[in-house]
Amino acid sequence: MKLTHLCYSVLALSLAMTACKKETDQESAHEKVPGFDTSSLDSTIKVCDDFDSYANGGWKKNNPIPGTESRWGAFNVLDKENKEVRLKGIIQEIVKLEDRKKGSEEQQIADYYQSYLDTVTIEKRSISPLKEYLDKINGVQSLKELASVSGELQKIGVSSVIGMGVDADLRNSKVNVLYGGQDGLSLGERSYYDRTDSSTVKVREEFVKHVDKMFSLATFPDQKPGQTILDFETKLAKLQLTNVELRDPVKTYNKMSFKGFQSLAPDFDLEAFSDKQDIKTDSIVVQNKPYVENVNKLLKATPIATLKLYAKWQLLSRFAGYLPKSFDQENFRFFSTVMRGTKQQKARVERAIRSTDGLLGMPLGKLFSKKYFPEEDKKKVSDMIENVRTVYGERIDKLSWMSDSTKAKAHKKLKAFTYKIGYPDKWKDYSSIEVVKDKLFENVISASLYAHKEEVDKIGKPVDKAEWLMTPQTVNAYYNPLNNEIVFPAGILQPPFYNRDADDAINYGGIIAVIGHEFTHGFDDQGSQFDDEGNLKNWWTASDRANFDKLTKKYIDYFSGIEALPGFKINGALTIGENVADLGGLTLAYYALEKSLKGKAEPAPIDGFNWKQRFFLGWAQVWHMNTTNEALRNQVQTDPHSPAKDRINGPMPHLKEFEAAWKCTPGSKMILPDSARIVIW
Template sequence: MKIATLRYSVLALSMMAAGCKKESEDNADLKVPGFELSSIDSSFKACDDFDSYANGGWKKKNPIPGTESRWGAFNVLDKENKEVRLKGIIEEIASKKDHKTGSEEQQIADYYHSFLDTATIEKRGLSPLKPYLDKIEDVKSLEDLAKVTGELQKTGVSSVIGFYVDGDLRNSKMNALYQGQDGLSLGERSYYERTDSSTVKVRKEFLGHVDKMFSLAGFGEANPGKTVLDFETRLAKIQLTNVELRDNVKTYNKMAFADFQKLTPAFDLDAFADKQDIKADTIIVQNKLYLQNLNTLLKSTPLPILKLYTKWQLLTRFAGYLPKSIDQENFRFYSTVMRGTKQQRARTERAIRSTDGLLGMPLGKLFSKKYFPEEDKKKVSEMIENVRTVYGERIDKLKWMSDSTKEKAHQKLKAFTYKIGYPDKWKNYTAITIKDDKLFENVIEASLFEHEEQVKKIGKEVDKKEWFMTPQTVNAYYNPSNNEIVFPAGILQPPFYNRDADDAINYGGIIAVIGHEFTHGFDDQGSQFDYEGNLKNWWTAADRANFDKLTKRYIDYFSGIEALPGFKVNGALTIGENVADLGGLTLAYYALEKSLQGKDEPKPIDGFNWKQRFFLSWAQVWHMNTTDEALRNQIQTDPHSPAKERINGPMPHLKEFQAAWNCGAGSKMILPDSARIVIW
């Protein structure tokens, strides 16, 4: 069962990690500076390259650690949360004995121990996979394959079709079953189509990687890498691109489940769903043409190839929980080749992160209690309302939107809800059986638990209180179906939120992030949802045309930025996040300006006035060093622009930036008024 992805975060989940001055439990009261002057590189001009000016010094002092593919504000804070704070919590629990069976403490301790028990993992070898491998080997027909792949999906093994459960986009109060395309090991169609040398090299490395993994596993098939790559290339050609997947209207095709089954007569979708315990009268299909073309592909592909592909998906899914040789080869390809990470984290650090990934909410309960004071929750609530007020004022001043649509926009803005810090109600994990010497089975148990939790939601009312990030996560998100913004405790720390810093720093940091998430409700996708979270048009035709014209100009603007030689930013893929960044900065700036009304002008700090410190704070949040491999991967797969472009990209469109830094004619980051884009 796949997890729904129609939630827009400030950062891609695959990148989650963060940046601020290091803080340990021994110096928890240490005041973190609002902005480190040593981060500045004055050999650059602020008006020509603001990222290099504001962050050049930081970048020189902070090379990418060997265990990372990128290193920035998000990474540092994530490391602090996991490898200091969570580590302390987990190791304290793990050091104790006689935990009550089924308790969260017992689950945390025993899972952590099972991950660290490498002797047992090596001794068991691939024996945990044998029951699943035997089922694949026994497949004699496409009908058999449908049953086996359906059963495997319960454990998180990918296939060519994926199911997930989420709120019905046209009836946000009820959960519905969705179907989506799946099954590409390289993650995105462009990896199978691009002809540049770096992408060709990735495909060549992938072919060798599959060969090596089959060899290490003792599988006897000849040329498995070529077989898998050839099949996935054909699969990629019939899938929607990541840009096409952004169209919520075209990818919403609700139909009777009986009609859904008819789209792939060669592949028994009823058996596929039945093995996943899925019972539904209706389903929302992503792309009917994909399913029809998939039917043709599966019929024309010899069964031994489909079995080999399924065996590959099983092996790659669990590689990180198998003996060291397989684990390391999996790391070599997906981390080193794909993202440029030079070395794997120490086993203890990986154990902490794996425990967090499996039991994030039970750990989040302990994390929140220890590291998120209640007064911060109150302060963030006040900031959110401040942004809401300013957004309303901005809507009133729009010249491109009619009064009737403005009224609907205000209705949606007023209906925004928010969650801060941690859930009011915690999910019960006692049904998961965890043993201290059975890592593989522990992962299976957790996967089956999550699958069952999803299946139980089909046709039931949406739980508006549910969280889709753990409290310790360094991120935030907007959920269009709930029309809500969510800020976990993990991100409400420096440099995003710093209770000791001046207002300009916090407005350029956390309030710009808050504004970013608000703006997601009105970006190219979020604007398709009404105040109740339903996919429903609330625009006049003329207003929508005006909005689309503005976003098209912004798409073209970002598409002209070359992040690496031969790799330009995909403006169409990143438009939602780029609009949210531009909106977030605008809202935060005017919220700050509004907060200063009737007060004395703040005095400069370290030689910078409040306007300059606002923009320095934004740059500080996004400072980042990135490997070329990770950058290429991000450009092809990630709806977020690279960090440098997130800093520099919006600035030429903000007259406030030009005024703050006294940018003169001829400055590289200045645009004429006619070229500036103001959306919200």
């Protein structure tokens, strides 16, 4: 299913990550990690002019981006440790086992891993695994037949112009419902199709070359497929909502009968499209009704030969990474090098580990959690969460722009927050996924069909509140407004985010600010539209909402004035949710730290920095990052998160606590007058 869950993570999920140290068991003595390494500093920079460069200049100089990455920071370093060291060790231990029972997680993990490494068989089979699907596409004679084939392709993850997915009903969060919306852009976002700057024009030119090359490698006879597909996708992009418009859950919630949905596109035959996906439902939530109607018109006006060409392209692109080396390398060249500036592919072994993690992440997560997540850390993180909840309640009480009646409802929502830490309490059964060690493509198909059936079977059923949307080894965290929950996988609960050997100030600036970030998502521009039960329901007075919108508009304008690269400014409207969460997270964490120190002796300075300064250093080291220009351009166009440098520097001028901690003087570049500071939560 193509539409994603409405949840907000601390970092974009599409990182190509990667650093490592010696693997140890939980029971072994762990290597102590310093709270903050002073070699990261660049003392030639004025702290109040550019805090990121001051706190991280040394680190950036000593940690250039590896050729296999498009960006390199704390998330990437830890992710490499988790995946390419810890998971690698787990997988290689499993591979050594004898007599693995068929259908067991050990058998699936080992055989999938080996199938990915079996390049001899992959080369020998060439694109023959695609033949069944290519024959169906080539046999299409009408738009109705295309709808049927497109539905069948979507079951295995191949994009079409309309995507479908299953999630909790935004207005009845206890029950799952089918969603339908826009899809099908190879470049990911409509701005790539209409921007006229030279770098974006170059991306489009390279895209045409890429498609032509892929068709040539497949020995397809089609003439100029790249330009044909770009032209079609450009028309498709013009019909779609922008990524900013998609942030509005009210605008994109249009529940209707399934028959009514089918009537929006009578020529495409949405009934056949849905039947092939085994979808059975009486209702659907449509993201954008005019889009479905206009797509029907576009498809009707487009030659069937072009639509078949587009379907073949989507199929080829979806499975390029599982085909012979020539396809895999060309796919990498465009989507990783051209789009994100990554210079070289990871070794096949590392990619095999990540591919296994992508398909069998939860079975691997079960083993990862058992080996690398101490149970005592779960209790510590739970205590941290409750500390943040307490401080958030105190902050709500002190708000001058919110009325008492809305504050009471905010408290109700805050009290209802639930959380998950480390790993699931119950694990899914993956035994029905057929995995064999010499058929990589079929293994991917089997896993895709399993995932599709799992989603379809949820339609109309009660929401499983225990379900996790991330694997335990993931270096990330998220807030899910439909469950009103925050989730912290074991993968992120390690240095520099959570360091059991660090002073409190560093941990409060790190993991507790991240916890505060996720809490604040429940009260950002989107999360604030959901009530304590996770339903899209207004709980604000009109005047309080107007006050909130006025504050967020100022923050949108503030970030929209920041230029990430020449000609590419941050999209304040797209990033507002994450920017508000960062500002809120820092504020909550700072005052939670201050509260924890009441009645205690002032902590002694460490490395010449007092606890207030180390708090901000803790935040800075979480976000230290080097990024390629290509990845940065892609980020400001598609990602709801601001670039790392601006996640560090952006909130600081609005925090008087930062000014006081570093004794900044008027006129410093990162200092604003009180009248210009924005305080939301």
